[in-house]
Amino acid sequence: MRALVWDGTGLYVDSTIEVRSPGPGEVAVDIAMAGLCHSDISPMEGRIPQPTPTILGHEAVGVIAAAGPGADVPVGQRVVLTVLRRCGECRHCREGRPNLCPASGLPVASPFSRDGDIVHQFVRLGAFAERIVVSQEQVIAMPAEIPDPVAAMLGCATVTAFGAVEDRARLRAGESVLVTGAGGIGLNTVLAARAAGAGRIVVVDRNPAKEQIARTCGATDFIIPSDPSQIAPAVQALVPGGVDAAFECAGHTGLLDAAIKSLAGGGRVVVLGLPPTGATLDLGVRDLFHDKSLLGCRMGSVDPHRKLPDLAERVLRGELDLTPLVSAVVPMEGAAQLVDDLRNGRIDRGFLRVGSAS
Ligand SMILES: [Zn+2]
Ligand SMILES: [Zn+2]
Structure with a gap:
């Protein structure tokens, strides 16, 4: 089958990749479309x-092609993937918090090979491939009416952002918000803040070209800092006293520091962007006085098996329009250009057409 391979120096389409059959509790999924997330670029940059x-x-979104022994997802079912390979039995899984399951992030044996040699998979998936084998815990049914790119985005950027706003920060109507980084996660966070009835929504990004899409999603103010130290004073000038919730979406400790300094009393900062391995923060602990909180957030701090169907319903009811974020849909051969466009801020969310439409 065809798959997009990263060999450490370049990306190329390889038509000699093999994928094994699904084992117990596993399913094979024929991938229709997969989004390009900043996390996919992180391995290329050594982050x-x-x-x-x-x-x-x-x-990604696709269709169940085969089910292994004991797997009960019907063949032909349209599904969205999740990176969380929950065990289903631990305390966290039983409490509906699979993002905390110790097994959910462990590496598993890759289903991919080439000439008998292993080809690795990224985060227990590897969706830039015509077929993938995953645990049935990693697939979530998706209604047919939702377009492929929107369905794919729901599985990572959207569920993460809406979980962060609604379940982690528990944003209330009228509260003010700061979002640092107007990429796919950041813009979904702006959409989620607007959906939650936020008052002021201040967005920060170095790229002036992001202002228009940020405002389309619901930003009321847009700051282009030349240095992170400018952010907190600018936010305080716009929202006297500071914001109620801040979402750091760029994985940048300077922005995280600025977000903490931008908080009002009772405010919370949610860490969404993945910082580089070993990154540290010089935290002035006094900055957290007045009931301020610094909150980690993995995959939106939600159970995707509950949150994704809820988000899909909201899309179908017309409450949620994610289409402005769909910037480009290209074949797998166009991946290198798409990566370059994402790195340089020319697109919001780009998608690879991997197989036939689902
Ligand atoms: Zn992602
Ligand atoms: Zn578990």
Whole structure:
């Protein structure tokens, strides 16, 4: 089959990749479309250690092609993937918090190979491939009416952002918000803040070209800092006393520091962007006085098996329009250009057409 392989130096389409059959509790999924997330670029930049050759991609929609022994997802079912390979039995899984399951992030044996040699998979997925084998815990049914790119985005950027706003920060109507980083997660966070009835929504990004899409999503103010130290004073000038919730979406400790300094009393900062391995913060602990909170957030701090169907319903009811974020849909051969466009802020969310439409 065809898959997009990262060999440590370049991305190329390889038509000699093999994928094994699903084992107990596993399913094979024919991928229709996969989004390009910043996390997929992190291994290329050395921000996430990843053995090569590897198949990247983790935000995807497809159709169940085969089910292994004991798997009860019907063949032909349209599904969205999740990186969380929950065990289903631990305390966290039983409490509906699979993002805390110790097993959910462990590496598993890759289903991919080439000439008998292993080809690795990224974050227990590897969705830039025509077929993938995953645990049935990693697939969530998706209504047919939702377009492929929107369905794919729901599985990572959207569920993460809406979970962060609604479930982690528990944003209330009228509260003010700061979002640092207007990429796919950041813009989904702006949409979620607007959906939650936020008052002021201040967005920060170095790229002036992001202002228009940020405002389309619901930003009321847009700051282009030349240095992170300018952010907190600018936010305080716009929202006297500071914001009620801040979402750091760029994985940048300077922005995290600025977000903490931008908080009002009772405010909370949610860490959404993945910082580089080993990154540290010089935290002035006094900055957290007045009931301020610094909150980690993995995959939106939600159970995707509950949150995704809820988000899909809201899309179908017309409450949620994610289409402005769909910037480009290209074949797998266009991946290198798409990566370059994402790195340079020319697109919001780009998608690879991997197989036929689902
Ligand atoms: Zn992602
Ligand atoms: Zn578990």
